[in-house]
Amino acid sequence: MYLKDQDYFYNIVLLAKVNSKISPFEMMGFLKGIEYGMGRKRVEKKYGPRIIDIDLLYYGKMFMESDFLTIPHPAIEKRKFVLFPLSEIAPGFTVxxxxxxxxxxxxxxxxxxxxxxxW
Structure with missing residues (x-):
C-alpha cells in the first residue's frame, strides 16, 4: 500500500480547538495550503514521495464521508505514525x-x- 523506498517526511499530529464556523472542507484546504507552502508537490502516485503530510483525522464529534474527506479518518488505529504521537499529546484519547x-x-x-x- 505505502511506498517503502522514499525519503523521510513529516507526518504532523496536531490537536486543536477550532472555530465551529469553519467547515471540515475549509480546514482541509487550510492544511493542504500549509503542505504546499512547505514545498509539497502533489503527484499522481498515491502515498508517493513528499516533504510533509497533514491529514484531518477528527473534527470535533463530527462523522462524515465524502469522496474527498472521511471523518473520523478510517485507518487511524492501523497507523503507528498517528497513534504514537497522538498518545503523547493526548494520552487517553479514544479511537x-x-x-x-x-x-x-x-x-x-x-x-x-x-x-x-x-521543526
Missing part, C-alpha cells in the same frame, strides 16, 4: 471507543517513527 494505548499495545507495527518536537 472508535477504545483507548489509543490499547491499539498500540496489541499492534504489530514495524515501521520506524521518530518524534520531532520542534
Amino acid at each position: 472508535k471507543g477504545e483507548n489509543i494505548e490499547n491499539f498500540i499495545e496489541k499492534s504489530n507495527f514495524t515501521e520506524k517513527v521518530d518524534f520531532v518536537k520542534s
Whole structure:
C-alpha cells in the first residue's frame, strides 16, 4: 500500500480547538495550503514521495464521508505514525471507543517513527 523506498517526511499530529464556523472542507484546504507552502508537490502516485503530510483525522464529534474527506479518518488505529504521537499529546484519547494505548499495545507495527518536537 505505502511506498517503502522514499525519503523521510513529516507526518504532523496536531490537536486543536477550532472555530465551529469553519467547515471540515475549509480546514482541509487550510492544511493542504500549509503542505504546499512547505514545498509539497502533489503527484499522481498515491502515498508517493513528499516533504510533509497533514491529514484531518477528527473534527470535533463530527462523522462524515465524502469522496474527498472521511471523518473520523478510517485507518487511524492501523497507523503507528498517528497513534504514537497522538498518545503523547493526548494520552487517553479514544479511537472508535477504545483507548489509543490499547491499539498500540496489541499492534504489530514495524515501521520506524521518530518524534520531532520542534521543526
